[in-house]
Amino acid sequence: MTLIKQKSGIFQVRFMVDGKTYQKSSQTKNKAKALQIERQFRQEVLDKKLLGTKDTIGLYDALDKFQSSKVGLKSYLDISNKIQGLKNYFEDKPLNNVTSADVEHYILVRKQEGKAAQTIEHSIIQLRGCVDYISRLDYQVPMIRFPKIKVSNQRIRALSRDEEVRLLNELQPDNLKYYRKLTPHVDRKELLNQRQDNFDLVVLLLDTGARYSEIAQLTWQQVDLKSKTILLRRSKTNNEAILHLSKRAYNVLVSRSNSKAHAKWVFTDKSGDNHRKHSTIAIRNAISNAGIEDFRVHDFRHTCASRLVQNGMTVQETAHILGHSNIATTMRYAHLEKTQVAEKMKAVIDRFND
DSSP states (O other): OOEEEOTTSOEEEEEEETTEEEEEEOOOSOHHHHHHHHHHHHHHHHHHHHHOOOBOOBHHHHHHHHHHTTTTSTTHHHHHHHHHHHHHHSOOOBGGGOOHHHHHHHHHHHHHTTOOHHHHHHHHHHHHHHHHHHHHTTBOOOOOOOOOOOOOTTOOOOOOHHHHHHHHHHHOTTOGGGTTTOOTTSOHHHHHHHHHHHHHHHHHHHHHOOOHHHHHTOBGGGEETTTTEEEEEETTTTEEEEEEOOHHHHHHHHHHHHTOSOSSBSSBOTTSSSBOOSOOHHHHHHHHHTTOOSOOTTHHHHHHHHHHHHTTOOHHHHHHHHTOSSHHHHGGGHHHHHHHHHHHHHHHHHHHHO
């Protein structure tokens, strides 16, 4: 029997071909229509058997299947974020219709947004992995020539002291130039709160070396003002680190604690109900207005790391602070450590000669 009537009255189509069972819902209670659907379904199966035609799958469904295959991995959350990012830029069409031109366009757009080559490369790796995985599931996949994106780990852009002063002055919540021409629909208090958020966020990024997402998603449960520490949960590398707060980072958190906007989140989104999203336009505008060139939000992390190494911390110690799972990632700062060692050598020789 090829039609099975469910309790709901809808007919289920079921049959066997070459010892394999095929089934799907007819989505109808009309037996005649269900029989027609059964014949069409059976013919599709036979055509695929004879012609070797593979099933198609939508891009988003393919990405979801690929993501599900990664459950349990330490990098699962990072992979999930990359996949969601791909959905934000690619339209949902049959996977086999995605072209090399689509991929090149994605890369171009991300570069124009100022994204680092490494960030783009990691997303492309997930897309390529998705295509390979779906191919193994015997779906139709595109013949895409995935470009190799040149990634340079040598780029280290750190703020100078002068640049930091200019930027923090620009971000100061009470900077009068942002209130002189307020339009009637802009609430002064709301603007003040937004500017305070951006100022506080930048201070914490500078003094902790944390990733933007780690501070944007910081909870009060992770903050211990008594011991002046924060517990950073690093989803990208699936590890944790307790960091001792600098004086100004501590003062920022004390101030925010005294006027909590949310019981759980240290920084909230515009709705005030959830953690802050990846909203960096105001910070990037402040960087530009301060006359600072070739500087990205992620470079606050480079700034902190550079200062640590330049002031006596080893690359290994800095790797722990940054939460790097691979010391090779931190080795980009090794030349700064070498400079410090050379200066120490000079000081030792000078003392000996004196």
